[in-house]
Amino acid sequence: MISDQDIRNRLLTARLPAMPQILIKLIEHLQADDLGMPELAELISKDAGMTAKMLGVANSSAYHRPNRVIGLEQSLVSLGTDMIKTLVISESVFQTFNNFPHSGSTDLRPFWKSSLTAALVARDIARRLDYGHTEEAYLAGLLHNVGRLALLATAPKEYAFNFTARDDEDLCAVELRTLQITHAEAGAWLVERWNLDSFLADAVLYHHEPGERLESAHPLVRIVRLAHLLAHHPEDETALGQASALCGLALDESLDLLAGAERQVDKSAAYLGIDLAGADEVPQPPAYAPPPADPVQQRLSEEVRNLVLVSEVGQTFARQQGETGLLESVVRSARILFDLETAVVLMENPTGQALVGVPVGEHQRIAEFSLPLARGGLVIEAAAERKPVFVGRGVAGTSLAEEQLLRMLGTETMVCVPLVAGARCLGVLIGGASNWQAELLRKRERFLLAFGSQAAGALETAMSERGYARRQLAHVAEEYREASRRLVHEVNNPLSIIKNYLSVLDGKLARNEPVQGEMSILNEEIDRVGSLITGLADVQPSAAPRATDVAKVADDVLRLFRTTGYVPEAVQIVADMGGNATEVEGDADMLKQVLVNLVKNAVEALGAAGRIEIVNRGHVNRERKLYLELAVSDNGPGMPTEVLANLFTPVRSTKDGSNRGLGLSIVHSLVKKMQGLVSCRSGRAGTSFEILLPVRGGASNLPAAQTRALDSV
Numbered sequence: 001m002i003s004d005q006d007i008r009n010r011l012l013t014a015r016l017p018a019m020p021q022i023l024i025k026l027i028e029h030l031q032a033d034d035l036g037m038p039e040l041a042e043l044i045s046k047d048a049g050m051t052a053k054m055l056g057v058a059n060s061s062a063y064h065r066p067n068r069v070i071g072l073e074q075s076l077v078s079l080g081t082d083m084i085k086t087l088v089i090s091e092s093v094f095q096t097f098n099n100f101p102h103s104g105s106t107d108l109r110p111f112w113k114s115s116l117t118a119a120l121v122a123r124d125i126a127r128r129l130d131y132g133h134t135e136e137a138y139l140a141g142l143l144h145n146v147g148r149l150a151l152l153a154t155a156p157k158e159y160a161f162n163f164t165a166r167d168d169e170d171l172c173a174v175e176l177r178t179l180q181i182t183h184a185e186a187g188a189w190l191v192e193r194w195n196l197d198s199f200l201a202d203a204v205l206y207h208h209e210p211g212e213r214l215e216s217a218h219p220l221v222r223i224v225r226l227a228h229l230l231a232h233h234p235e236d237e238t239a240l241g242q243a244s245a246l247c248g249l250a251l252d253e254s255l256d257l258l259a260g261a262e263r264q265v266d267k268s269a270a271y272l273g274i275d276l277a278g279a280d281e282v283p284q285p286p287a288y289a290p291p292p293a294d295p296v297q298q299r300l301s302e303e304v305r306n307l308v309l310v311s312e313v314g315q316t317f318a319r320q321q322g323e324t325g326l327l328e329s330v331v332r333s334a335r336i337l338f339d340l341e342t343a344v345v346l347m348e349n350p351t352g353q354a355l356v357g358v359p360v361g362e363h364q365r366i367a368e369f370s371l372p373l374a375r376g377g378l379v380i381e382a383a384a385e386r387k388p389v390f391v392g393r394g395v396a397g398t399s400l401a402e403e404q405l406l407r408m409l410g411t412e413t414m415v416c417v418p419l420v421a422g423a424r425c426l427g428v429l430i431g432g433a434s435n436w437q438a439e440l441l442r443k444r445e446r447f448l449l450a451f452g453s454q455a456a457g458a459l460e461t462a463m464s465e466r467g468y469a470r471r472q473l474a475h476v477a478e479e480y481r482e483a484s485r486r487l488v489h490e491v492n493n494p495l496s497i498i499k500n501y502l503s504v505l506d507g508k509l510a511r512n513e514p515v516q517g518e519m520s521i522l523n524e525e526i527d528r529v530g531s532l533i534t535g536l537a538d539v540q541p542s543a544a545p546r547a548t549d550v551a552k553v554a555d556d557v558l559r560l561f562r563t564t565g566y567v568p569e570a571v572q573i574v575a576d577m578g579g580n581a582t583e584v585e586g587d588a589d590m591l592k593q594v595l596v597n598l599v600k601n602a603v604e605a606l607g608a609a610g611r612i613e614i615v616n617r618g619h620v621n622r623e624r625k626l627y628l629e630l631a632v633s634d635n636g637p638g639m640p641t642e643v644l645a646n647l648f649t650p651v652r653s654t655k656d657g658s659n660r661g662l663g664l665s666i667v668h669s670l671v672k673k674m675q676g677l678v679s680c681r682s683g684r685a686g687t688s689f690e691i692l693l694p695v696r697g698g699a700s701n702l703p704a705a706q707t708r709a710l711d712s713v
Helices: 004-013 021-032 037-045 048-058 072-079 081-097 109-128 134-143 146-154 156-163 169-179 183-192 200-205 219-232 237-246 251-271 295-318 322-338 364-368 378-385 400-409 435-442 445-510 516-536 550-562 588-606 641-645 663-673
Strands: 342-348 354-358 370-372 389-392 413-421 424-433 547-549 570-576 583-585 609-622 625-634 677-683 686-694 707-709
Touching: 109 134, 109 219, 109 251, 134 200, 134 219, 146 156, 146 183, 156 169, 169 183, 183 200, 200 219, 219 237, 219 251, 237 251, 295 322, 295 445, 322 342, 322 424, 322 445, 342 400, 354 364, 354 378, 354 424, 378 389, 378 400, 378 413, 378 424, 389 400, 389 435, 400 413, 400 424, 413 435, 413 445, 424 435, 424 445, 435 445, 445 516, 547 550, 547 588, 550 570, 550 588, 550 609, 570 588, 583 686, 588 609, 588 625, 588 663, 588 686, 609 686, 663 677, 663 686
Parallel strands: 570 609, 609 707
Antiparallel strands: 342 354, 342 424, 354 370, 389 413, 413 424, 547 583, 609 625, 625 686, 677 686
């Protein structure tokens, strides 16, 4: 058994490789979230090996026509940002750790296969969780077992057998007993040497921890735990179910992610030049030379690679902002992927009667071009039949309009690719090519259709977002109109009071009586009108709640109504505060609006005679929150059932005049803004509105006698 100090000394002196500079720079950029294509190109061009890798993948049949070599810049554009990041991370890790001591004498194919599986699964889990750093999750999955390589390098004799053993808790126990350190601890120690601003080392360290210990762990730790189980223990449903729940996934969802990753592992390894053949079995020397490549298998492989590329293209489209940027990306991607000389887009017009040109890039004149759907033609056939169609000069069936398109594009042949999203064809992508290129494009028909489908899906989403924005604008306009109607209704109240007081003022001035009280009320109501109008344009959040004295507001409201001719002589209005505390949290002007509306409605309901009361019923406790209950009651005839059922909804009432039927909806809105509650009881004995307003200062300062429980209002 090796001592703890001995194994750690060996790790320090084993000259384990440090993280390559290109990967360090990549992670730094990813953490800053500012890595664009120019930065990627500059980063990769400094590494000859990485540059060769990018050129090799980009010039494969999945990304480009195999008989023409393209340079680094075009290679990076054709690969896409996501694929470049994946290749840089993977290639850097494989180059680094394949140089570990003793790695050349050990079959690492099973190790890399499980690591790639965990990386792909971790990336897909991160996307499901909307985790912001999917590349970090991929790297964590790829490195989660790197400690096993480190232990093999530092203790080859002691660890050679354990390196091929099943990766589980029993292995960790054996490692502790023989080496005094687990591969999880060794891997975390190695990652920590890189001084990353990340939880990556924690993800490596805790990937064998049981689920109950990871409930509050960082998302990256939980992601890697689930990825490890899927890559190494897919049969352990109990542990998988627990780890899946930690990531918010069902067990079936996790297993689906594993199935998807397993389909991608061989493709990812092929891109990186890693041969995983026989990774799951003991290697045997070949008994004969391998047979020549099967052309059918080669074709299948190319189709699979095309599907991968289409997925990458779809992600590129999804990142574009607005329809214009998206269309530019579609045209640019089509020219690169299919080696087109030029490309334009025709979209179905709003009436669905024609395909019209969309000005993108150099072809602005295409905006004047239109092809009526009813007249048919080869381009229309591509949209109608949902299939690529080739149009050439002098080909039978070519219309004059299509010849114009050929002249506009300055090309011998054009390929028309339908942009199909679901059951709808949004338009046609038209690419210009030479005759010999057209023959190659005919062999890539499925790829063309898949590309058109990805472009159409992204366009449909962009168009839906534009429609949503228009609906939002209409909604805002309707809200403003509703606010305006409410303002007119509310302004009418103080204007009516001002009008009545002017009549009172006129009589007092004629009798040479003092008018200071009336002038004060007029000033208050004029200020209230100004406040209401200002509030229409006030979009700022209200300040912290202010203290309001309910008794004072009630007295102000009574003073308004008592001294005007608005209230009939036989209608009595009284306020009773009952000796209760009267301070609440809320705006005094809002409360005044509420009481004015309710009293005004009560006056109109009573007619020539009756009684209106504003009563403070003391404090109530509702759902552990303390309120003051204020009631506005009348002894009128009550409300019909159908009116009571829609009481706080703005409707057209039976009252004469405009802007009627809004008062109680405004009351409801104002009470809600004050964090209060309002309800109504009505019957033959009259109508009562009960308002609960938050108490100022809380329950701790209140006598028990003033507090009562209220279960419902």
